[in-house]
């Protein structure tokens with residue numbers, strides 16, 4: 001089929017980036033992942049996953065690897081029984097690693113705590129006994145609304161231990177967001193703190209719970225951890241963690257649950273619209289979280305110090321702070337605070353303090369570090385780092401290079417990991433030591449995973465072509481539905497390519513000449529300029545490749561002549577110079593984009609802004625910028641990290657006119 005603009009192909013293929021970084025021989029020789037893994041998975045996918053499931057302790061072994069007869073509802077390791085918390089805690093104590101530090105916890109004000117596996121076992125057991133004492137057991141829902149304190153992790157594991165589902169709600173969300181999430185899944189219990197540290201000052205947290213619970217009759221009890229010593233109002237539902245949990249026995253016998261027993265509900269971050277309660281179950285989820293964590297990050301439990309900077313309110317915190325790492329007997333850093341409290345070198349200070357060897361973060365933070373300047377990481381000893389990871393958004397090639405040079409000492413592999421709340425675990429990523437990495441590309445599906453780029457008709461596009469990312473095989477950690485809404489589950493993910501039976505991820509993607517996958521942003525954000533379908537990611541990456549730009553967001557705004565015109569919002573790098581936002585500089589930026597990817601992608605308008613609207617998990621919310629670009633009232637901002645950002649942007653634009 002020939003490609004006429006705007007037809008057939010979902011996306012024009014514009015940005016070219018050809019740098020590659022082969023692994024060093026030393027790294028390749030010691031890597032957990034070896035090239036044979038791809039062959040093995042290809043030869044027999046189910047046998048491959050069965051072998052991966054063996055890394056866990058099963059109380060009863062499964063009798064069927066996959067039952068897909070009820071598609072799109074999968075069952076993995078059918079008939080198997082296990083306890084997820086036992087796999088993440090007790091078995092490491094039983095294998096003689098009770099004294100190993102599981103968590104180096106670092107509080108924002110500078111307090112810290114090292115928690116060994118033996119201590120983690122005692123804490124989780126006490127919390128599990130506390131849940132039982134409140135009558136919370138299998139299938140009950142528990143909302144966890146907490147900052148990054150150790151008790152948040154104890155609480156998640158205690159739920160898993162007694163078979164209750166946790167529903168973690170980010171501690172920065174409003175009372176309203178908390179209430180809807182509690183109501184949607186009818187939680188019986190809420191676990192929270194009195195307050196939380198935010199940029200150096202204690203802020204109350206419990207009032208939001210009081211407000212939410214007032215309208216959520218399903219909630220019977222609220223457990224409150226004392227963190228900031230903030231004065232709190234007290235109701236007869238409330239009970240202090242230290243009074244309830246600390247008095248419990250630290251012995252608890254975990255019960256084995258069915259492989260398909262529900263483990264948690266997590267509402268997606270809400271970048272595109274109303275959050276969905278994504279449901280995950282036990283055996284398949286833990287298998288894939290564990291397998292991916294060990295291979296993608298090359299984790300060596302005896303020597304590595306791992307740090308994932310996500311919050312547990314996001315799926316990355318579930319799979320790559322709690323379940324994947326702990327199932328692999330990690331020693332990890334958990335940090336409570338923001339990256340610039342009390343100074344912009346806080347992360348590097350922590351890397352240096354604990355000798356962090358694996359660091360996993362989001363592109364938004366990398367671009368923020370770029371904005372702050374390379375001189376900041378340069379002040380610290382970062383030589384312990386040996387693997388770097390990225391997740392959450394496409395990472396612009398320039399940010400990737402900056403990360404490798406300024407954080408990774410020009411030597412570390414970078415794994416760009418594509419996945420979603422829905423996929424439960426990493427799906428597309430290079431395997432370090434096996435694959436030569438490419439800045440900006442997540443490259444290829446992991447062994448055992450099926451992913452493709454297809455056109456409107458569901459036909460795979462050739463090398464060099466762009467289209468929609470689909471997953472063409474069920475995978476162990478796949479969602480088992482949207483809580484209470486089977487219809488929405490079928491509609492959102494399985495109706496677009498119903499005939500082919502593909503899972504529709506909602507992201508645009510392309511293949512390069514080597515057949516590697518590049519993620520190009522959400523299909524909903526694709527711009528249509530004079531019949532050309534242009535990806536937001538490509539134009540943003542072209543802007544970020546200019547030395548004065550740290551971060552960029554582009555949107556298509558309706559345009560009388562071209563259908564849509566490209567409007568860009570940019571944040572300048574630290575040290576970019578006072579005239580970097582002047583008319584000449586803006587013209588130079590527009591020309592730069594034209595030169596990098598072609599005149600069709602030249603932004604109609606570029607605006608310099610101090611900040612961009614982002615979700616709590618750091619993703620740019622382009623729909624709000626589209627409202628600004630089209631002079632509309634700004635839409636729902638409840639999932640924004642900082643709702644004042646939109647006012648800042650609008651104010652800046654008005655004064656600039």
Ligand code: ATP
Nearest residue numbers: 268269270271272392393394417418419420421519
């Ligand atoms: P909602 O579904 O409620 O709109 P969300 O999609 O932002 O929210 P998440 O599940 O946290 O919620 O994010 C998954 C999405 O993040 C992916 O669909 C993709 O758009 C983006 N993403 C994650 N990792 C990568 C990556 N490595 N490269 C490109 N995009 C990524």
Ligand code: MG
Nearest residue numbers: 268420421506
């Ligand atoms: Mg999504």
